[in-house]
Amino acid sequence: MEPAKKRSRLLRWIALGLLLALLAGTAVYFSTYYPATEEALAVISRPAAGITVEELPGERIAFVPEQPVAGLIFYPGGKVQYEAYAPLMEACARRGVLCVLVHMPFNLAVFSPNAAGGIQSDYPEVERWYIGGHSLGGVMAASYAAAHPEELEGLLLLAAWSTEDLRRCGLSALTVTGTEDGVLNLKKYEENLIHLPMDAVTVNIEGGNHAQFGSYGPQRGDGTAAISPEKQWEHTADAVALWIAKEN
Numbered sequence: 001m002e003p004a005k006k007r008s009r010l011l012r013w014i015a016l017g018l019l020l021a022l023l024a025g026t027a028v029y030f031s032t033y034y035p036a037t038e039e040a041l042a043v044i045s046r047p048a049a050g051i052t053v054e055e056l057p058g059e060r061i062a063f064v065p066e067q068p069v070a071g072l073i074f075y076p077g078g079k080v081q082y083e084a085y086a087p088l089m090e091a092c093a094r095r096g097v098l099c100v101l102v103h104m105p106f107n108l109a110v111f112s113p114n115a116a117g118g119i120q121s122d123y124p125e126v127e128r129w130y131i132g133g134h135s136l137g138g139v140m141a142a143s144y145a146a147a148h149p150e151e152l153e154g155l156l157l158l159a160a161w162s163t164e165d166l167r168r169c170g171l172s173a174l175t176v177t178g179t180e181d182g183v184l185n186l187k188k189y190e191e192n193l194i195h196l197p198m199d200a201v202t203v204n205i206e207g208g209n210h211a212q213f214g215s216y217g218p219q220r221g222d223g224t225a226a227i228s229p230e231k232q233w234e235h236t237a238d239a240v241a242l243w244i245a246k247e248n
Contacts, residue, residue: 033107036084040215043086051093060119061101063089068098070244071126072156073116075102075109075133075141077214082107084214085134087229091237097244098126109133109140116144120151130244132156132174134213135183139163142195145171153247156240158213159184161192173200174243176236178208180223203239208232 044061047053054062061083072092076082082103089099100119105111120129129152133141138160145155146164154172155162159181166173173196177184193200207226211219213236215229225232 033079033081034084034211034214034216034219036081036086037215037217040084040086043090044083047090048094051090059103061086061089062123063093063099063101064123065093065096065098067096068123068126069096070128070130070153071098071100071120071123072240073100073102073119073129073131073141074156075115075131075137076104076107077134077138077159078109078136079107080134080214080216084216087215088213088233088236091233092240095237095241097240098123104137109137113140113143116141116148128153128244128247130154130156132158133160134158135160135210142166145169154243155196156243158236159189159210161189162195163192165195167195167197171197172243172247173197174203174239175200176203176205176213176239178205178210178212178223178225178232180207180209180225182221182223183210183219201239201243203235205232205235208235 044053047063050066052064054064074085074089076085082101085101089101092099102115104115116131131141131145131152132138132155138157142155142162142164145152146166146169149169149171152171155166157175159177209225210222212225212229212232
């Protein structure tokens with residue numbers, strides 16, 4: 001075989017090898033995620049008294065209080081199984097907020113940023129709607145809010161920021177962080193606060209970390225929480241309920 005043909009064949013094999021390695025790496029990346037804890041799954045099957053769970057497997061889970069005062073559509077954090085946020089959603093529902101937890105393809109909200117579309121129409125009894133999310137889910141929720149301000153009253157960001165300018169869209173905003181969060185890029189978070197309305201509310205939970213907004217165990221790079229997950233859910237739900245009450 002001529003040297004030029006040998007080199008061409010070798011290059012084709014190298015390219016094929018690199019492609020296979022890339023595909024294998026991509027498959028591994030999308031197949032690894034933070035699974036919901038047994039505690040989180042138990043909340044779905046055995047919710048608190050007065051809360052009804054309505055589940056469309058692979059699409060969404062709703063936590064419906066008897067007399068909802070508002071609705072919240074929630075996007076999960078990146079690479080986190082969406083059921084992991086069931087305890088937080090139930091805590092908010094116990095305070096009168098109908099919460100709809102949205103499933104994301106490959107556990108990444110970037111693949112379905114418009115997943116909130118149409119949900120409000122399934123709950124006509126709820127007049128005021130908010131959207132929110134954790135970490136990457138919060139960034140994508142902010143993107144949806146910026147594109148659909150007429151559908152919403154406000155935006156909830158848990159350890160997240162908005163890359164969209166929301167200062168003139170008429171929405172309210174609440175950001176909640178934890179003092180022990182080791183995952184949130186604090187520099188980017190602070191830089192992007194300028195995109196929020198002037199009257200945006202900020203809450204910093206003493207002792208809270210990044211992962212405990214959900215229930216999926218420790219997260220790589222996170223700080224050690226000084227409070228229990230239960231306390232972080234309750235503090236977060238209190239902040240959400242107070243924010244919504246002031247808006248109403």
